[in-house]
Amino acid sequence: MGSNNHSPITELTVDVLVIGGGMAGFFAAIRAVEKGQKVVMVDKGTVGRSGFTPWANTFCIFDKSQGDSADDWIKGVQAKGEYLVNLDYFSMLIEDSLPRYSQLLQWGIVDTRPEWDRESAIPSRKYLAGHDRRLLLPKVLKKAGVTMIQRVMVTELLQNDGCVLGAMGFHMDKNEMIAFHAKATVICAGAGGYKAPGFPIHGSTFDGDAMAYRVGASISGKDFMDFHFTGDINPWDVFAMQEEVFVNRIYPTKGPTVNGLGIGIDPIFKIQAEGPPLKEFMPEDLAPPDPVDHRSQGKSLMPKMPNGNIVMGAATGLGVHKSEGIWPANKECFSGIPGLFAAGDALASMICGASYPTTGMGLAGSAVQGYRAGEAAAEFAARAGKEPVSQATLNRISHDTMAPLNADRGFNPRWVNQLLLNTMQPYYILLIMEKRRLESALIQIEFIQEHIVPRILAQDRHELRLAHEAKNLVLNAEMKLRACLFREESRGNHYREDFPARDDREWLAWVIINRDSDGKMELRKQAIPIEWQGDLTQPYESRYQRRFPNELEFLRTKAGN
């Protein structure tokens, strides 16, 4: 601290760079290697044990031989995602989920032993030995020939002449910056949340969305909020919350034709009206899956709470899985910026639309999209031949990345995280929304953005990571608040008290966010293709089966005027 910390820059040249080693990055790297490219995967943590992937244990597969009908799946997801589903990407899930699942099965990542018996077994290393999907993922990558670089946090993408030419990051353990010169880059850095203890996602901070936004990519889906469950004692501790999730195999699930209405925000209306629930709170819209479904083994997928109650609102600021992220410019995971691709939770593939329809779409979506993105990136890399970025650019990025370490005085990154929690966490900001409250939060965030973020101090490399995470979290907070203000209606997991009903005329549209030429945040609507809008002649109340508070009264008054 205080000194001028010039980290030496190590330069690596690769064909395809994959940022993030969760399920999406795994398949992106595997596919790009298969296509004959030299692939490096970089992760700020450890491949297989970081991000969301270690926690998920369901994978939805479309299986025609088991009677699945594409038509039913599409109708189901459209209704639950309230007609904001991107059917190009949803069709990709229908086509590719079974082949990806079969690959995982082959590698032993989905293990086929009988269900773990929770009465007689204690989750333990012994039980996991040899079958642990988290340890198998990097093994398979290594065998395939993917170079993994771990504990390196990527902070910026390298750009020249409108193209992305790799990325740069710092090592967590060494005084070293790494510049990855790549012909094609795939962002698989996952989603994020505001470091609230309810969900095990403190390492996920929307870094991919933030880096892509800074090089001019479009971002979408920031207007829909997740509302997952957790426990009130040691929320999502491996043992207290969901031991089965952690030690068990991955279950195939049946897609959006089963389950209730998905993970909607409905329970919050009940809490608002009746006060916080005390015991055995079971949200109505988390109905267990069809008990005779062969793909859920007759097992309830609801978490069991051996020593606590289920509570809602686990992941403050997380969007709907697969709906927030980098906006795809085509059907092949391309960001619109030459050389840059994205997949998984970092891609706004909109396979879930406005609300998470069923379990399994998170993991399966990441697998399917990762594979396609890896393929597209490999094809691009095979044709590309741009000059690498200049030494001066590398020096500038290195200098900016290290700035928090080199300052004498400054703001504590943990304090910035506290500010973000206090501003974004209350249920009346991002869950029950209203114009003035959103504006008041936005004023706070703008101040933090302008006055605090440029002066964050890091006393060591751990805090340097916290500093960059805080910066990305603040940028995302601004996107979320602006997108929520912009969408003047209610739909899925977006409820505006001041506009408590769907408005099909104005809002069968996605909200796209860009940085304009002055560096300001710009929002626009992108209309949903007519053929994806569902049956508009259907009466409102059957088209939309979930009721928002004051919705029908609002519509009646509007019709009366």
Added chain:
Amino acid sequence: MAVELKQIENCIGCGSCVLTCPCDVFRLDEKAKKTVIAYPEDCQVCSMCTIYCPTGAIFVTHGKITKPITAYM
């Protein structure tokens, strides 16, 4: 509260916890060949470290440590 080294004598300094923790809570003391809980206040109380510790040296208990936070340092 949160992550604790209840049986530090068991720790063999393998570094698995450093790699496992999603919140970068541990550092390895190379000389002593022991792990150090360097940033307990950043622990998310998920227990993943205990699953991948080969010796059972780490324990995670209910609750979270919150050290006083100074805004400006």
